[in-house]
Amino acid sequence: MTIQHSATACLARAPLFSSLDLETLISLVPASKHRQLFPRGSFIKQPFDNNDGMFVLDQGSAKVYSVSDTGKEKILYMMKPGDITGQETLFSVRKTDYFIEALEDSYVCSVSHRAFQQLLQKSPALCLKLLNTFGDKLVAVEQNSIRRDTLLAKDRVLSYLKDKLDSSTSSTFQLPVKKKELASFLGLSPETLSRQLKALQKDGEITVSGRNITFTTPRY
């Protein structure tokens, strides 16, 4: 039985858990749900769910967002395989009035908070790793918040794309979500995003083809 097919595989594939030894992983199995399928468009989590778990996205993609009274949707995170969510409610009870929606057919594992807390007590290494995960998330949200409030639409888009470029091996990469959703993430209307991408093309900065972005003049 290889790790790929074992009940622990899903957890082991998440960076947060990847350094745990097999025995520890196995100890988590009874407290976890294994690779549930969430079809595209279904909710992995809704506000007021009995949210007693941490979610690990094993396969697929998802968006984490909040909806205002007026119906406006704001995307906070876009999840890719290996990403984790639900840490916010690990310790204190917090209102987490956001949705997690599968953007494609996705597989999700979850670990109960209780089990995870117990594991944290025993494993300082895991705690440090989670601290790191939090730190990354915090920096990402701060970054987006700064971008939102200090840059005009065009530069905001460019700034986002450059970040993507930095974490890509080639000068071409794919947007992780539909443009409509990217717009929400960047605090723009879809129309404005479309226009700004066009403007950036006219400036000769990028080439856009569907979800594929190519930087014409790699900076640095």
Added chain:
Amino acid sequence: MTIQHSATACLARAPLFSSLDLETLISLVPASKHRQLFPRGSFIKQPFDNNDGMFVLDQGSAKVYSVSDTGKEKILYMMKPGDITGQETLFSVRKTDYFIEALEDSYVCSVSHRAFQQLLQKSPALCLKLLNTFGDKLVAVEQNSIRRDTLLAKDRVLSYLKDKLDSSTSSTFQLPVKKKELASFLGLSPETLSRQLKALQKDGEITVSGRNITFTTPRY
């Protein structure tokens, strides 16, 4: 020698460290700078500082902000006594291109990252507590980000004030910073904040007197 006057007092007053035993606190003293005075307007931290520490604000107040190329300032956090900053760079090296500026004469203690990391390894309780701190911070930034992108100016101000009301014992409370700074935090121009506060007064929601806000009809 009471705890108030000892070299460990500053750390002990911060919630993050408050549950540590005295012996552990004392072990941190050699790796920390004790209660440095930062006069109003001075920088506790600047981008590209040799930022090798975690800061604990013992007395006073400070703003954490970033400045864009175009000179626009965005306030991410407003620090009050007991608050901590600098965790972002605890583990990985991250660009922390923000300023921390004392808003009044402030006293700050700092602990070197190295010493803090070592302590974290030894104290799972501290690690869990820090995790909690991170979680609070994350939720706060997320909240503000959602507010920014889903609400009109007036409701954004009201939403902020209601949060403040919730964490206040009376229906009157004081804004933690100048209105100019609050505006930046909320993603507004000072003029717009001024006008919206006036509008909320006309609506009969609040009374404003300088930095003092009184809710006329306490909700809930």
Added chain:
DNA sequence: TTGCCTTCTTGAGATAGATCAATTTTTTAA
């Protein structure tokens, strides 16, 4: 207390981006 300096307010005008509506393009599913 006086005067200076900063913060806050108020008004008028400018504008970035939103909204609305109509196509076009792409994706999905039958």
Added chain:
DNA sequence: TTAAAAAATTGATCTATCTCAAGAAGGCAA
């Protein structure tokens, strides 16, 4: 493969908020 649905684009208009400018009010130092 094709029809239907969803996403993206484009144009025209609208508006919430910013910017600029001037004045009022508040705080601090001498």
